[in-house]
Amino acid sequence: MTAEVAAFDAGAFRKALGSFATGVTIITTRDAAGEPVGLTVNSFNSVSLNPPLVLWSLANNAMSLPAFRDAEYWAVHILSSDQEDLSTRFAKRGENKFADLELETGSGGIPLLPGCSARFQCRTASSYQGGDHLIFIGEVVAFDHYDNAPLVFHGGRYAHATQRLANKPGEPYLAGSFGEDFLGYLLGRSHFRFFSRIRPHLSEAGLSDEEFYVLSAMTLKPQMTSSDLDKLTAGVLDHCCEQTLTTLIDRHLLLRETDAAGAVCFRLTERGRELALKLISVAKAVESQVLAGLGPDEDTVLKSLLNQLLGVLDPDVGSLWHPDGEAKLAQRNG
Ligand SMILES: Cc1cc2nc3c(=O)[nH]c(=O)nc-3n(C[C@H](O)[C@H](O)[C@H](O)COP(=O)(O)O)c2cc1C
Missing domain, CATH: 1.10.10.10 (Winged helix-like DNA-binding domain superfamily/Winged helix DNA-binding domain)
Known part of the structure; x- marks a missing residue:
């Protein structure tokens, strides 16, 4: 379906953009008072290998805007698949997002979060106004890479990344018979x-x-x-x-x-x-x-899909496992 520019609907535009699957990052820095500041960001991207440059964009109305505009250094954390809760916490506006978190310290004293898939410490190289966002380009001054499966964001929801099979399942010998993917x-x-x-x-x-x-x-x-x-x-x-x-x-x-x-x-x-x-x-x-x-995180994906399948084949099964399952089931069945 083609949406004409003249009849541009913001919701439809956002939805169309959501078909671009991304990773999820938390970007952190310190404000002028030395307090840690950070937010969840999926506009992150790589720009250049030599020199090593990355970019991201920050909404003009974000509470963290003054801190990032004035900061020399900031850190990008590529979140791992088990950091969805952290992502949700940092997507809230201006709250005390760092409470109870164990922090490490990076270049210029910036707060670093543990447990992610990769971490890039950056110095602002340039920034540009891009509509209602400010685009930051950062030079990477240090990075860490861990063997954790990444968190994915697609269609407005968190998702898993799994590798596709290298070989397609075999075709049946007899036409109409069961195939290897039955x-x-x-x-x-x-x-x-x-x-x-x-x-x-x-x-x-x-x-x-x-x-x-x-x-x-x-x-x-x-x-x-x-x-x-x-x-x-x-x-x-x-x-x-x-x-x-x-x-x-x-x-x-x-x-x-x-x-x-x-x-x-x-x-x-x-x-x-x-x-x-x-x-x-x-x-x-x-x-x-x-x-x-199986590969990293594929056990979670497999179980999640099997649970969905059980929901189709045996919709009442959930009530066996949860003390309040009966009530939930009754609620769902109206
Ligand atoms: C998956 C995801 C991706 C996001 N990406 C961005 C982004 O790229 N830029 C941005 O400004 N806000 C982004 N947000 C929204 C901010 O995280 C959110 O507005 C946050 O409250 C801003 O915090 P602040 O107001 O304390 O700065 C994203 C939120 C989510 C859940």
Whole structure:
């Protein structure tokens, strides 16, 4: 869609600019009184390698404008993927943004923040008025680079950067057959291969996959009613739940009891709790081994997408994990 200059809508313009994915930075300096000043900025860009120059632009109405206009030095922090909260804090206007932060000191005494992906200390080389922003060009006098995945901003929201696969998934041998990128294949094979690393530990404890599922799910709450368990197992263990419960009770891993209202409910025995926690720690170790094979931040992306997928396939599942989940769910479903 083409927007004519005459009918220029500010919101639409901003939205169109938002399709340019950027990193996120915090730029810091000190004001005339020596107080640290900083703000979140995504207009940062590289300008020149030799001499080493970078640029960014600052809104004319920013409270930090006088400090940056008068400062000789400032520092650009390229934020890492786990610094979203810091970005939000520095996007607020003029508040005490540095409270409780551990700072290092750079050229000319400028405050430096730790934990970012890269950090450039700069001396103002020139500045230009550009419409409602002041453009700063800085000469880089020192820099640090850390191996942290960067935070990304796209379409007005924070995002993740992940590398694309070098090779495209293979085409199916038979036209119309499943390809290598069929979701069912990817999920199914990943599930089987992942569990094949956990299953030897389950066998050693004499547990089936289903028994482990119920045992570990029982660690979510001290006591579960039949309806809690029905929700937990719906669509996963529909047919073997009763048998699974009986086996766990026979093995003294689970107790069947009656709550104050007279409803049947279940509780882990001490032995059941110990075994569940031991196997969960084994499963978490397997998770760490497997995720170590992915690139930086790709584990977060994978989990975020799988959570979104679960939201589509099993919209009620969130209520199992959060104490106030039922209320949230009821609110969402109106
Ligand atoms: C992702 C993101 C990018 C931003 N980029 C800029 C920018 O390039 N220039 C700017 O002046 N403000 C930018 N802002 C807005 C400032 O961070 C915000 O106005 C802040 O309150 C300014 O602080 P100050 O008024 O204390 O100087 C950005 C905000 C966000 C969330």
